[in-house]
Amino acid sequence: MAEKNVNDYLEEGIYGPKELKPDEKRRFLGTFRERVLLALTKKQVMKKGTFPEVEQMLHDHPDAVMVVNGKLGYKALSAYTKLASSYGVESQRITSLDKQSDIGLVLAKGEAVHKEEIFVEETETEQGREEEQKPWWKKLFGLG
Template identity: 25%
Template sequence: MSDNVQDRLDQGFYGTPKLKPDEQNKYLGTYRERVYLGITFNDLQINEGACLKAIELALQENPSFILKFHGKLPTSIVKVGMKIAKNTGTHFEYLSNESFKNSTDSFAMIVCHPKQALNIPDISAQKLYPDLFITKESSNDNTKKSFWSRIFGSL
């Protein structure tokens, strides 16, 4: 009986215990196995257009999924994301929990299933939609040659 009372008191002081709280904080309040696509702040900084297009494609393929926004996202990106969610008929959540991390490798937006595990091995947009992202190798083909290599390079 005393264990039950102690559990009840602990719940009153600290709140209801969560299962895997660190994982839920990393993946914007959901579990890793439910995530289909994850966009980090760094991904958005590097190629915002491709990331938003990947979100749009993921939601068109899976309209029963949910789009989750990190509370620290710029409003311009949130507005575009909300428009994408509205056009695809998808629900979205804007989460401003202080326990969510805010670094370049933190997730800014997530497309996930609300109740079912998906177990996608790699949730990065670059792996799921590689044709949207231009790699550095393909963009380096048009590098500028120096003045001297242009003059003497043809010899």
């Protein structure tokens, strides 16, 4: 291991300690991508109810940690945090994100799992229900 010189100390003082993959950690709420079992976008977390895939992962991996995006409202996150506590899984709320993340919830382990598909895909029926909903003013006037 190379010894630090004066420039290294100055850079660390100005910019802070060096981090491994800082953009990846910001996106996945402070977790490395290789440790993620399952991830939901903000839009998916905001939907009513919970995804059954999350419950299955909580059941299969009780040693995992659920990390939720603290910038989302309590109402959206409470169902997932209650679900995690019912399976004895620790949940953390991360609010100190420097940049915006498109991720709303991450279920991760302490070590690398290298799972290829981590995002929950929505079925066509769920997407179709969103398209069927009419704006309130069309319902009011009976249009469309």
